[in-house]
Amino acid sequence: MRRLYDFLEQDTRTASLARIAISVVAVLLIWQVVSMVVTNRLLLVPPADVAAALVHEVVDGAMWTNATATVTAVVTSFVVSVAIGVAIGLALASSRMLSLTGGPVLSALNSVPIIALAPLFIAWLGLGFTSKFVLVILVAVFPVVVTTEAGLRATDPQLVEAARSFNARPMQIFTTVTFPYALPFIVSGVRVAWARALVGIVVAEFFGSFAGFGFAILSASQTFDTARVLGYVIMLGAMGLIGSVLFASLERRLAPWRQE
Amino acid sequence: MNSAVRLRVEGIGKTFRRRNKPAVEALRDIDMTIAEGEFVSIVGASGSGKSTLLRIIDGLIPASEGRILVDGRIVDQPGPDRAVVFQQDSLLPWKTVIDNVGYGLSLAGMPTRDAHRIAQRFIDIAGLGGFEHHYPHQLSGGMRQRVNVARALAVNPKILLLDEPFAALDAQTREIMQTELLSIWQETRKTVLLITHQIDEAVFLSDRVIVFSARPGTIREEIAVPLPRPRTLELKRSQAFVGLVDRIWKLIEAEVRAGLKQG
Numbered sequence: 001m002r003r004l005y006d007f008l009e010q011d012t013r014t015a016s017l018a019r020i021a022i023s024v025v026a027v028l029l030i031w032q033v034v035s036m037v038v039t040n041r042l043l044l045v046p047p048a049d050v051a052a053a054l055v056h057e058v059v060d061g062a063m064w065t066n067a068t069a070t071v072t073a074v075v076t077s078f079v080v081s082v083a084i085g086v087a088i089g090l091a092l093a094s095s096r097m098l099s100l101t102g103g104p105v106l107s108a109l110n111s112v113p114i115i116a117l118a119p120l121f122i123a124w125l126g127l128g129f130t131s132k133f134v135l136v137i138l139v140a141v142f143p144v145v146v147t148t149e150a151g152l153r154a155t156d157p158q159l160v161e162a163a164r165s166f167n168a169r170p171m172q173i174f175t176t177v178t179f180p181y182a183l184p185f186i187v188s189g190v191r192v193a194w195a196r197a198l199v200g201i202v203v204a205e206f207f208g209s210f211a212g213f214g215f216a217i218l219s220a221s222q223t224f225d226t227a228r229v230l231g232y233v234i235m236l237g238a239m240g241l242i243g244s245v246l247f248a249s250l251e252r253r254l255a256p257w258r259q260e
Numbered sequence: 261m262n263s264a265v266r267l268r269v270e271g272i273g274k275t276f277r278r279r280n281k282p283a284v285e286a287l288r289d290i291d292m293t294i295a296e297g298e299f300v301s302i303v304g305a306s307g308s309g310k311s312t313l314l315r316i317i318d319g320l321i322p323a324s325e326g327r328i329l330v331d332g333r334i335v336d337q338p339g340p341d342r343a344v345v346f347q348q349d350s351l352l353p354w355k356t357v358i359d360n361v362g363y364g365l366s367l368a369g370m371p372t373r374d375a376h377r378i379a380q381r382f383i384d385i386a387g388l389g390g391f392e393h394h395y396p397h398q399l400s401g402g403m404r405q406r407v408n409v410a411r412a413l414a415v416n417p418k419i420l421l422l423d424e425p426f427a428a429l430d431a432q433t434r435e436i437m438q439t440e441l442l443s444i445w446q447e448t449r450k451t452v453l454l455i456t457h458q459i460d461e462a463v464f465l466s467d468r469v470i471v472f473s474a475r476p477g478t479i480r481e482e483i484a485v486p487l488p489r490p491r492t493l494e495l496k497r498s499q500a501f502v503g504l505v506d507r508i509w510k511l512i513e514a515e516v517r518a519g520l521k522q523g
Contacts, residue, residue, distance in 0.1 A: 162350035165318050165338050166364040166415065176367070180354050257353040257397035 011252075016245070045227045050234065053227035062216065067235070069211035073129060074201040074239075077136035081197065082190055085141045089148020089186070099149070110142040115203050122208035132204040139200040143192035151185025152178055184255035191247035198240050266451045267294040267317070267419055271326035273476075274312055285476040286312045290326070292470060292479065294419075294451055301454040301462035302470045303508060305515040309477025310455045311347075314423050317453065318344050330418065340368065343412035347424040349404060351396040357407055358383065358392040364415035382410040385444060402433040409441070413448060422454040426461070435493060438464055442491060459508045463487075464496060471508055474515045481511060 008019055028047050035046040057063040088106075092099045118135055125131035155178045163173045205214025213232045220228035272290040277283045286309040294300045302310045315321045317328050319337040327334050330341050343364065351360045359366075361383055362375035370378075383392060386406040396404055405425055412420055425441075426434040438461055445452060445465075456462050462469045466485050473480040487500060495501050 158346065158348050158350045159352060161320060162344070162346055163367070164320055165342075165344045165346075166367050167338050167340060168367050172367055176363075177352065180352070255354070257395060 016249075020241070020245070042224055042226060045230065049227045050230045053225070054231040054234070057216075057228065057231065063235075065211050066213055066216045066232070069209070069215075070201055070205065070213045071239075073132045073204075073212065074136060074197050077133045077201070078140055078194060078197040080133070081137040081140040081193060082144055084137065085144025085189070085193065086148050086186060088141070088145045089152065092145070092149040093152035106142070106145060109138075110146070114138045115200065118203050118207045121204075127208040127210075131208060132201060135204045136197050136200040140193040140197040143189040143196065144186065145189075147185045147189025147192075148182065151182030154185065155181045180254075184251050184258065187247055187251045187254060191244060191251070194243040194247065195240055198236055198243075202236065264296045265293045266296040266298070266331060267453065268329040268332075269293070269313070269317065269326070270329065272313065272316060272323050272328070273325035274309065274316060274321075275324045287316075287323075288476040288478050290477070290479060292482075294453060296451055297449050298468065299445060299452045299454070299466050300468045300470060301456055301466040302472055303456055303459055303462045303512065304472030304477065304480075305474045305512050305519050306457065307477075307519060308472035308474040308515070310472055311423055313477065314344070314421050314453065314455050317419075318342050318421055320344075340415055341418045342421055343415050343417035343419075345405075345408045345412045345420065345422045345425045347427050349396065351404060351407055351411070353396050356393045356395055357388060357399070360396065360407055361388075361410045361414050363411060368415070379410070379414055382414045385413070385447065386410040387440065400433075401429050402437055405429065405437060406440075409444065413444070413450070418451060420450045420452045422452065422456075424456055425454075427457070434458075434461070439493060441465065446490060459505050459512075460496060460501075463501060463504045463508070464491060469504075469508060471511045473512070474519065483508060 008015055008022075031047050035044050038044045041049075054063070057066075092102060092106075114135070121131045121135050125134060159177045159181065160173055163177050168176065201212070202214035202217070205212040206218050209215045213236055217229050217232045220226075220232070269290055269292045272287055273285075274287040275283050275285045290313060292300075302313070304310050312321070316323045319328075319335055319339065319342070322336065328336070330339075335341070352363065355363065358376055358379050362370075362372070362379035365375040365378060366372065380392070383389060386409055388403065388406050388410060391399065391403065396407065399407070405428075408425065426437050429437060442465060452465075454462065454465060459469075463485055469483045469485060471480045471483065472478065483504065485504060487495060487498075487504075
């Protein structure tokens with residue numbers, strides 16, 4: 001047992017894959033046990049049924065259609081929201097005035113449940129790509145804005161002073177000190193933004209689309225096909241997990257000194 | 261020794277004015293010169309403005325009065341003729357040793373290959389060979405300060421400014437770093453200004469020790485250190501050395517005690 005702990009605590013790829021595997025297996029086990037107690041198949045289906053439903057979706061091609069729709073929309077909107085978030089964070093960090101006047105508006109917007117406005121966006125922008133794009137950006141942009149500004153402001157003044165003593169121009173201070181210092185902060189915001197973007201895309205697809213995971217979940221639940229609902233939810237969970245693992249390892253790569 | 265004046269500090273005064281707070285006079289009427297190749301230290305109680313003076317000389321902060329001349333030319337901005345070794349960790353944590361040592365050169369626009377070649381030379385001088393590709397967090401405090409010294413030397417400054425460079429190190433490491441600094445100085449013949457609160461460090465390293473009084477910082481006395489070179493740690497046990505340390509301690513003792521009471 002002791003050896004297992006030591007192994008799992010390691011900061012290696014094998015150890016982190018093992019951690020993921022153990023927690024996935026644990027969830028599947030609990031799920032299996034609960035579904036043997038709860039026998040109403042409208043409420044809960046066992047993991048094997050969900051797997052069968054997923055296989056069926058792949059075979060008849062629905063999975064491919066839905067995955068293409070969701071992944072295209074969420075990745076595009078996510079990339080754009082990271083770009084916008086970093087740009088706004090830069091502006092806020094470089095201007096005290098902007099930060100003081102724009103900050104309250106941003107934190108108000110951040111606490112508003114923008115997700116709830118999804119029907120409104122669809123009324124404004126139609127059922128196509130644009131409404132999803134805008135909704136995902138609005139929910140995903142804030143964590144990036146906040147961490148970018150915080151990261152840029154957190155820069156160690158010692159490092160800036162040392163750069164200045166070596167004659168660094170303001171732009172060089174930004175590229176060699178301030179921005180590299182802020183990068184791991186920004187990536188942690190990006191990690192949160194990815195999770196939010198996934199929620200945003202599903203809700204947008206609930207209200208207005210003819211393909212995508214959100215659309216598939218909604219139509220499956222309307223026909224009480226619980227296995228299919230859970231199958232698509234698992235797909236979303238997998239996307240979330242992959243993103244989280246990827247950005248966490250990027251964060252570690254960018255800031256190895258924080259481990260110590 | 262060459263007697264040409266390398267650094268001239270003329271009538272420097274500094275008052276920090278902040279809104280809603282009383283102005284603080286940190287330095288008053290500082291006049292001093294340092295000859296080419298000379299090693300000079302400034303000691304004083306905390307609050308004597310010695311680090312402020314170093315920052316003014318480097319051009320990091322402006323003086324309220326007076327001027328700084330390097331080789332007869334007025335300087336009021338950082339320049340390649342001066343380089344600072346800071347007290348705290350001021351190395352870039354995401355750069356390796358060789359990139360940190362070459363940092364000043366890269367900022368000046370030197371291609372990486374050339375910067376690395378020059379950096380390598382100072383890595384060897386500073387005894388960092390074999391650690392070129394380590395990151396600062398993988399090194400001990402003493403090793404990190406060697407990187408700091410190598411980084412300052414790599415830009416080939418005329419004047420090396422050291423701001424309590426060994427203050428964060430333990431006593432044994434500090435003594436070793438002092439002897440290494442001496443041998444590097446012997447090898448490169450830089451003009452050095454060292455700020456320290458360690459009187460024995462100042463006496464051991466310097467040709468001349470300038471004693472500051474506190475609040476505002478003014479020059480209380482200049483004391484020549486006529487001890488023979490090259491110096492080894494043995495010197496610290498000699499009568500002449502102990503006498504000089506004692507004399508300087510008596511000059512600042514009252515202020516150090518006053519500082520203790522102020523907390």
